Amino acid sequence: MTSLRQPERSTDTPAIRRLALKEWSAAVHALLQGRQQILLRKGGIHEKAFETPDHDGGFLLFPTVAHAHAERTRAEHQDLIALGAADVTDDAVVIRAGVHLVGTVEVQDPTRLPDLEDLHIWTSESIQRDRVAFRPTKPLTVMVVQVTALPTPLTLPRRDSYGGCTSWLDLHTDADLPPLEPSQDLLDVLERVQTTLR
Template structure:
């Protein structure tokens, strides 16, 4: 793991809350509008999670996960601040091109089937599924929101690097092994 990092990855606050709880260990990504013709690419192997609140709603989550919107990472922080509390290390990447496999993602993440289908079909059919090992800070860094962080793009370069030394894993080794095995079942199906 890097000792410090300034790269952040924008994701719905509800998904960040699921990652923080350990109920999800994957990120399902299509990419933002401003990511050009090639779309989303996994440009970084580790990054801070940048919780966003735009475009997310209870109707896009699996019904049993709608309460995630009430958790701190899914809510707007006070006075234009951003709380960096989570850090992710990419363990594996799957580029999913077969729509018949989308239903297998339901047990791995909190978005509902319709939202996953919409993401898959947007522009060129396909999705990236990133298996991530998630770590959390005992006391989040409070970062000033900057206008350059706005917009529909996945990656953000923060104004400074933030130390990763105090991070603790959300899942212990055995729990993460279970998450890896569930992800591997989707990968095997996709091949």
């Protein structure tokens, strides 16, 4: 798995160029509520492979919504769909959180993914269809993350540049994430994921 360099401070704007990972808005709320501890990624259609930051200064979570998200979310987490939809309108996007990367695991045995169901909100069927079977020659990466709520949610106007099937965006924003030491609970989650999928 390759790594992605964090953008440097821009010389022509007072804001910092900060990386943001596109993620389901419902999953962002699940992370904030402690219902989810992992993300699953293969990269967008136009990306050769999924890349992670080459150092963990943290990155923002850029929320996305689609009508299909409801049917891909397990029944006990359906309440998150409406919460997520409110953060993405025709005119604006609300960024509520960022994460620090605790660790990544490349999936060697996808048949064991159902054993990690309690760590995320997705249905087993959607994981098989959208994550495992999608681009089957590309590796699937599990990211164990530690979420941080922004003190003040960041509202950004919608831009065409935010579209497209890519994983990462560069955002000009002063939103910052404090450094965090991984919690022991999440280190235990990482060890569990490694043991399960390798």
